Amino acid sequence: MRQYGRTPGSVTLLAVSKTWPAAHVRDAVAAGQRAFGENYVQEGVDKVLALQALNTALEWHFIGPLQSNKSRLVAESFDWVHSIDRLKIAERLAGQRPDSLPPLAVCLQVNVSGEASKSGIDLNTAAALAHEIARLPRLRLRGLMAIPAPADDFAAQCLPFRRLRALYDQLRGEGLALDTLSMGMSHDLEAAIAEGSTLVRVGTAIFGERTHT
Numbered sequence: 001m002r003q004y005g006r007t008p009g010s011v012t013l014l015a016v017s018k019t020w021p022a023a024h025v026r027d028a029v030a031a032g033q034r035a036f037g038e039n040y041v042q043e044g045v046d047k048v049l050a051l052q053a054l055n056t057a058l059e060w061h062f063i064g065p066l067q068s069n070k071s072r073l074v075a076e077s078f079d080w081v082h083s084i085d086r087l088k089i090a091e092r093l094a095g096q097r098p099d100s101l102p103p104l105a106v107c108l109q110v111n112v113s114g115e116a117s118k119s120g121i122d123l124n125t126a127a128a129l130a131h132e133i134a135r136l137p138r139l140r141l142r143g144l145m146a147i148p149a150p151a152d153d154f155a156a157q158c159l160p161f162r163r164l165r166a167l168y169d170q171l172r173g174e175g176l177a178l179d180t181l182s183m184g185m186s187h188d189l190e191a192a193i194a195e196g197s198t199l200v201r202v203g204t205a206i207f208g209e210r211t212h213t
């Protein structure tokens with residue numbers, strides 16, 4: 001942290017619990033972890049319900065690809081969605097977010113690796129979409145998320161994160177109240193932190209290797 005000029009406490013750890021049973025999440029809660037990330041809607045909803053018995057305030061982040069027909073479950077059960085990549089899904093979530101809950105926190109997923117990655121909105125059109133999403137009711141646009149194409153060396157890992165950071169700074173300069181740069185996973189979290197990540201999404205380095213996806 002400090003070697004990259006970052007203050008301790010400025011980066012949130014999201015524990016990615018996908019594929020791991022609720023018992024593993026419970027252990028992590030006992031160890032003090034509060035924010036969890038899930039990729040699959042039904043698996044995530046099941047864990048949200050299973051963990052309610054703990055009576056501990058947890059924060060659930062949906063980070064996987066989201067299909068329209070599953071959006072209602074996400075709008076009703078999760079606190080965050082990181083994988084917004086089109087206006088239509090944001091509009092559905094806005095319409096489906098219950099009034100009894102706080103606004104759904106959302107991040108725009110941006111394709112920072114061009115051809116090498118298919119997920120996320122194009123870097124060139126992301127700004128326009130961000131401004132449209134920021135106007136929707138029941139959602140609060142918090143920031144940007146990216147999953148860069150895998151790279152082995154540190155400098156190569158930094159590049160796509162730097163692009164996301166530049167877009168983040170641009171949008172803040174244009175008046176959007178963003179506070180979240182969701183970037184960095186087990187294999188590239190140091191590079192992400194060096195480039196300004198405020199939230200790293202870590203699965204393997206916390207729970208171990210997944211045996212299936």
Ligand SMILES: *Cc1c(COP(=O)(O)O)cnc(C)c1O
Pocket residue numbers: 016018039063064147185186187201202203204205
């Ligand atoms: C699985 C996943 C992670 C965690 O990946 P690890 O390599 O296990 O740390 C982070 N973000 C997203 C979007 C994921 O799907």
